[in-house]
Amino acid sequence: MSEPVVWLTIFVLSVFVGIEVISKVSSTLHTPLMSGANAIHGVILLGAILVTGAAESTVAVAVGVVAVVLATVNMVGGFVVTDRMLQMFVRRPPRQPQEPRS
């Protein structure tokens, strides 16, 4: 297969996977799902590292560094905040009302 067709094939299959995989989500999880997906596209960090690693002029490196910072914030922050949100969904032992016998 020629290169662009390969990429197109992978793209098309990924579209189906992306749609099918989340098609059963309950609305309670919409927000964490959005946040988690948001973190996943933070993998653009990889691209930022690649272009910065290949940059030659100082300006290019500077722009690249900005891109790396932004992408890292997206990725790391995204996963951490999603995790924090999801902690809240976890079933925990019931909390005792303060001094029920007083």
Next chain:
Amino acid sequence: MSEPVVWLTIFVLSVFVGIEVISKVSSTLHTPLMSGANAIHGVILLGAILVTGAAESTVAVAVGVVAVVLATVNMVGGFVVTDRMLQMFVRRPPRQPQEPRS
């Protein structure tokens, strides 16, 4: 990407698509689904045509022709029989009991 990795990627994505796409099927549809999937792999006909079209010895052509016949039976028969099955599932106008007033 190198050729085998491309194929592996397409394979992996297809596995996910295949699984996710049917994960919600009701058991009533198990049989038609199996039959339809069965027809789909009849597309090996394409492969049979390719190798027969490239065959040189008479024996190879003969074997190829057998493969083409088998694959065509799989593909054509599979889709036709699935369609027949599914016709039965379609909601039809209620059938009148024979001469209800007699």
Next chain:
Amino acid sequence: MTPTWAQLAYLVAAVCFILALKGLSSPKTARRGNLVGAFGAVLACAIVFFAEDLDNLMPILIAIVVGTVVGVVGARRVQMTQMPQLVALFNGVGGGAAALVALLELDELSRFAEAHIARFDMAATGFTILVGAVSFSGSLVTFAKLQELMTTRPVVFPGLPVAFGAALLASVGLSATLVFEPNLSWGIVLAFVGLALGVLLVLPVGGADVPIVISLLNAFTGLAVAAGGYVLGNAVLLVAGTLVGASGTLLTKLMATAMGRSLFNTLFGALKGGSTLGAGEASDRPVRSAGPQDIAILLGYANRVIVVPGYGLAVAQAQHTLRELVDVLGEKGIVVDYAIHPVAGRMPGHMNVLLAEAQVPYEQLKEMDEINGDFKHADVVLVVGANDVVNPAAKTTPGAPIYGMPILNADEAGQVIFMKRSMRPGFAGIENELLFDPKTTLLFGDAKDTMSKLLTAVKAL
């Protein structure tokens, strides 16, 4: 190199297959889904004539015509009760085709490009040959079982596990040999080992488990086609085969679950001896049985009747007579519905197809969830050749093989009539307490036979 437009068209065909599977998973879109799949298949096969340089066009076209005629005639002529074996047969020939394709490609590769053959290509070729052959012979055996060309009981002989193991080892060894020494002869030997393996795999499977095995072999063929696609460098084969392989594997698991069986037990249960399902012996506890006349009176004076059809109805082919009986009852003003359990019959969803073929109005076919609340209002439940699907043990007896399987609440009705030949248990091989319930009456005999007697008796009322 395949031209780009053809590659794109192949991609379109692959997308059609995805949409086909998606469509087939939901009742509303199932038929359209199947047509989309057929369109994709025709598209893919049409492209190849324009995009590639093919010799032997005449033989190919003739072969396609022959195959089409055979396929269409077979698919149109078959009776709905024989659907399972037809699907098995179609699956088998597909597997056979994949194996032959791989053998031809092996021939080609080993002759022209000995030096350049990638190891991985050879592994994939070997895989296609082996799995295609397994699927071919395995499907033929399931066909023979379902068509009752041979016994439907599990076939086990003392050396079977050893033979199976030996064939398995041989196939692994041969595949490895093929990778390092690409050679047509090894390929042919591998194909024969695959044929043996397929037979040995399916022999010990009991008749009622056969649909699960057909589904498994279907997934096998899919994987063989996928590997063939890799060998031929054709993406649509890879995608289509993988789709079928993956969804078929899941479907096999879903089917087994719906029948309350594990896949491992299905395949190897008989080897372990022990619980060969369906082998249960008749009990000799007392039951109440009656003749067609008595049952006809029970039915004729009811207001609400629910019919529970099962495996035995399909075996006896009594569905047309049953439909007539229901029509006659309907004329008498009795409200009659059919309660369809999802795994009643020989394959999942089979009962719908059988009754639809007998021209039962769709409105009278009620899904389990829809009708389960109605049983307590029914005067009479007529259970025809069904057993497990109304066995209360599924609710009350933890440890029973069917425990946890949802059942039809026939036990809640006023009267229960069982039409069966004997006191033998059903597929799951366990006794059904409902048979011994005081409100139960049995009508013994082959369903087709007793059903027509019953029909005559009801008409005579």
Next chain:
Amino acid sequence: MTPTWAQLAYLVAAVCFILALKGLSSPKTARRGNLVGAFGAVLACAIVFFAEDLDNLMPILIAIVVGTVVGVVGARRVQMTQMPQLVALFNGVGGGAAALVALLELDELSRFAEAHIARFDMAATGFTILVGAVSFSGSLVTFAKLQELMTTRPVVFPGLPVAFGAALLASVGLSATLVFEPNLSWGIVLAFVGLALGVLLVLPVGGADVPIVISLLNAFTGLAVAAGGYVLGNAVLLVAGTLVGASGTLLTKLMATAMGRSLFNTLFGALKGGSTLGAGEASDRPVRSAGPQDIAILLGYANRVIVVPGYGLAVAQAQHTLRELVDVLGEKGIVVDYAIHPVAGRMPGHMNVLLAEAQVPYEQLKEMDEINGDFKHADVVLVVGANDVVNPAAKTTPGAPIYGMPILNADEAGQVIFMKRSMRPGFAGIENELLFDPKTTLLFGDAKDTMSKLLTAVKAL
């Protein structure tokens, strides 16, 4: 060329992302899914250091450390009520990064390989720049709206549709130019047009619709990353970006549906004038209102109370006080539960998070389906800053914007108490008949304020 082991590792990372999304779609596996995604991301970014030849390692590593610190601190420090804007911000910076990456790649491509640049590559580069910039500026505006740095009302000015159209045309033209004349300057102009487009897209969206837009921009960023992956020839970016783009688009649609809105209306509703939701005016029909003391008595002598928290609770940040009130009632032996509507709050599922943060025991949080049957047994329903989610018009008034949306059956309870500031309607902008029901009592005032008064009054009982 990337070494094969690295390509395989990238594939593993891509699979992790698929499993992450799959996990995130089900409550039981959500947290694990997120961790799997994080693992995939770390894996992918670690590989690149070993597999590729990178200059400027020091600046890159420092940038990563800085980004990590900012990200972790931001994510840990933020209050749960500010979650939506944080997600928007993270999404925006991701889009910005994608645009910058594409600009740098454009610089590279246009300088070194002018002759060989494939048209399609340039189109993809332009797409990444444009969409990344839109996502960046759009997300910043949503952030400003949610953080109340600007008005949360839709911002519409007369020239807006024209400006939007012009920017859209300009971006198409610039992209086309870029394809035929790869040149950094055009790219930078395109980026600025993208920034303008993002601002113009989000300005007319009202505050309550913002979560839908965040989800849409999230999908945009995904697509930008996917196109970036194509440009860089990196499969994991392509797969990850496409996954997010596709699932994000579907999620946006699901969200809009859950809120009873169409996506088109969300984005362009304000432009059409007409139904700017939330703009509904207060009615002056008579209602019964009461002070905290009276309400305290109602609550104090009930046996079963259900609390319905809504958007207003989140806005007023009254969740901690509410929890205290419920605790006090619990001490009095009153059974109190929270009824959580799926779209109560500022984002879907937000209410669960808010109440969990206020340390409400999970056992008291009841999903809509779970508790809807209990309302008829409740003596008092306390509706705090909610309105649409208990509006019976969803069942009774075809044509109402919320018609068909499942609601909490608060109207079935013995007494209903509303805590809100005025008679203004909720998000959907329609009147709530329940406010005028004889069994309803209103407690006017900011939820936080009145809630603490109510708490004092209940304690004093």
